[in-house]
Amino acid sequence: MRRENAGQIRILEAFFSALVIFSAFAVSSNIPVSQNVSRSSDLASIGMQALIKLDFDGSLGRYIDDGNWTGLREVLGVVLPEGTSFNLTVYNEQMVQLNSAVISNSEFGSQTVTCAEYICVSQRSAFHSYIVRLYLAMAA
Amino acid sequence: MPAVSVDTFFACSLMVMLVLSAMAITTKLVFPSMNATSNRNLAERYKETSKYLLLNTGKPSNWGQNSQTALETFGLAKPNTDSEYDLDRDKVSRLNTENAYGLSYPDMFTSLEIPDLSFRIKIEPLFEVSTKLAGAFLSGDDTVYEFEISTDKQGAPVSAQLKIYVVAGEYLNSMSVLVTNGRISQNITLSNSVGGPALLIVLARSLYNDKIVSFDALAFAHNSSQPISRRTLLKLSPLDYSLNVSLLDSTIVLTDAHALTFSYNSTLLLTSNTTMSTTYAIPRFLDDSMTVLVVTGWNSTTFFAEWTIYPQVPVENGADLANSSTLSSIFSFTYLVTIDSSIYECTIWVGGPKE
Numbered sequence: 001m002r003r004e005n006a007g008q009i010r011i012l013e014a015f016f017s018a019l020v021i022f023s024a025f026a027v028s029s030n031i032p033v034s035q036n037v038s039r040s041s042d043l044a045s046i047g048m049q050a051l052i053k054l055d056f057d058g059s060l061g062r063y064i065d066d067g068n069w070t071g072l073r074e075v076l077g078v079v080l081p082e083g084t085s086f087n088l089t090v091y092n093e094q095m096v097q098l099n100s101a102v103i104s105n106s107e108f109g110s111q112t113v114t115c116a117e118y119i120c121v122s123q124r125s126a127f128h129s130y131i132v133r134l135y136l137a138m139a140a
Numbered sequence: 141m142p143a144v145s146v147d148t149f150f151a152c153s154l155m156v157m158l159v160l161s162a163m164a165i166t167t168k169l170v171f172p173s174m175n176a177t178s179n180r181n182l183a184e185r186y187k188e189t190s191k192y193l194l195l196n197t198g199k200p201s202n203w204g205q206n207s208q209t210a211l212e213t214f215g216l217a218k219p220n221t222d223s224e225y226d227l228d229r230d231k232v233s234r235l236n237t238e239n240a241y242g243l244s245y246p247d248m249f250t251s252l253e254i255p256d257l258s259f260r261i262k263i264e265p266l267f268e269v270s271t272k273l274a275g276a277f278l279s280g281d282d283t284v285y286e287f288e289i290s291t292d293k294q295g296a297p298v299s300a301q302l303k304i305y306v307v308a309g310e311y312l313n314s315m316s317v318l319v320t321n322g323r324i325s326q327n328i329t330l331s332n333s334v335g336g337p338a339l340l341i342v343l344a345r346s347l348y349n350d351k352i353v354s355f356d357a358l359a360f361a362h363n364s365s366q367p368i369s370r371r372t373l374l375k376l377s378p379l380d381y382s383l384n385v386s387l388l389d390s391t392i393v394l395t396d397a398h399a400l401t402f403s404y405n406s407t408l409l410l411t412s413n414t415t416m417s418t419t420y421a422i423p424r425f426l427d428d429s430m431t432v433l434v435v436t437g438w439n440s441t442t443f444f445a446e447w448t449i450y451p452q453v454p455v456e457n458g459a460d461l462a463n464s465s466t467l468s469s470i471f472s473f474t475y476l477v478t479i480d481s482s483i484y485e486c487t488i489w490v491g492g493p494k495e
Contacts, residue, residue: 020159024159024162024163024166027163042187042473042474046474046475046476049224049225049475049476050476052224053225053351053476053478053483054349056223056478057351057481059349059351063348068348070348071347071348071349072348074298074299074346074347074348075346075348075349075352077293077296078266078267078293078298078346078349078352079266079352079476079483081474081485082293082294083294
């Protein structure tokens with residue numbers, strides 16, 4: 001190669017480099033990308049919906065009044081969407097835990113855990129209010 | 141080969157590998173971050189749209205009951221309700237294409253009035269009931285059928301109370317069964333003097349909550365040939381507590397119609413009758429969960445029992461998003477909805493065009 005053509009070769013190299021970089025961006029933008037949208041806000045929302053639906057006819061208060069923790073765990077397992085891990089804790093007004101058994105379907109791993117907090121009032125003649133905390137995560 | 145050519149070859153290979161790696165890394169790491177804000181906005185907009193479908197009654201607000209009125213705006217909520225995500229039984233039934241008054245996706249899309257969004261709706265019970273005929277044997281003048289019934293949610297057993305109805309000819313019988321571990325083997329005895337085919341209806345209710353319901357139905361041969369598939373002879377369309385029966389063959393003669401719920405059952409009252417169509421009134425039971433409607437009759441010399449459910453769930457209607465190549469960014473949203481006193485799961489997929 002003659003010394004006087006070296007500049008032209010450098011321009012060609014720069015041109016091809018730029019072409020390669022821009023084509024990389026152009027091609028990669030068209031490669032399908034899976035949507036990795038966080039579902040934590042949706043989970044909290046559906047957890048809250050589940051508690052509201054169960055409380056609409058007073059069922060939630062009845063489970064707590066009766067200490068029916070098995071029933072509450074089974075119902076939550078059916079109502080919450082497939083693949084949801086949950087752990088529910090019931091407190092009284094003094095924030096003393098009431099549930100004597102664990103109301104959960106599985107252990108939480110390293111997933112993002114979200115929480116829905118709901119105040120439930122018993123529909124029986126004696127007034128009782130409960131604070132229900134429902135922790136939720138998508139099973140790994 | 142001269143050493144300089146080998147050097148050039150390795151240098152070129154290295155460069156190609158670097159470019160390919162850069163493309164892959166750019167795709168997986170940089171683009172999602174670059175699109176994150178736009179995706180968040182899209183997700184928020186699509187979520188609001190999906191909520192709009194479930195929280196608004198549409199226009200006119202009674203478009204579900206009135207099949208003659210033109211639908212102006214799409215919305216599935218029940219009018220005058222004091223509960224959120226409370227859907228109208230008839231609007232949900234009209235999503236089902238089995239219903240003669242069912243809406244097509246173009247009807248729904250046009251009436252939603254958001255031209256840049258496509259959507260799909262699915263409403264289904266919270267758990268599944270599955271019925272299988274395991275065997276049959278003769279016992280004197282009777283035939284005993286053994287059914288395996290399971291109640292589960294994605295494989296996890298659900299404890300439930302079952303109400304089992306058997307319809308065959310003019311025979312109608314029911315029994316209550318408890319399923320504690322999600323599986324039961326149940327024997328049904330039918331007299332050999334009863335003509336078939338027979339229809340087994342299983343209504344299930346969670347043992348711990350009356351609002352969680354599901355069902356299954358299974359037609360089986362009894363003193364007869366195999367039952368013909370559904371919707372071959374009749375098209376059943378429940379709407380506004382009235383069951384319209386469209387006869388698909390002029391030789392059909394209807395004999396009976398029944399409404400079956402978990403707690404009650406009743407024979408349906410005939411309200412009108414023309415050559416190819418019959419209408420029955422559906423009673424409003426105190427138990428307003430799902431009602432199975434069974435119509436029996438004869439096609440020439442063959443007995444049949446056709447059935448449907450009111451509200452007509454499970455139902456899925458909308459755009460074919462899975463096979464669409466013109467859409468990107470499809471988001472799905474899950475809700476718990478009630479139809480009268482029962483809870484169902486509703487999934488809405490919303491997608492927009494590629495930008």
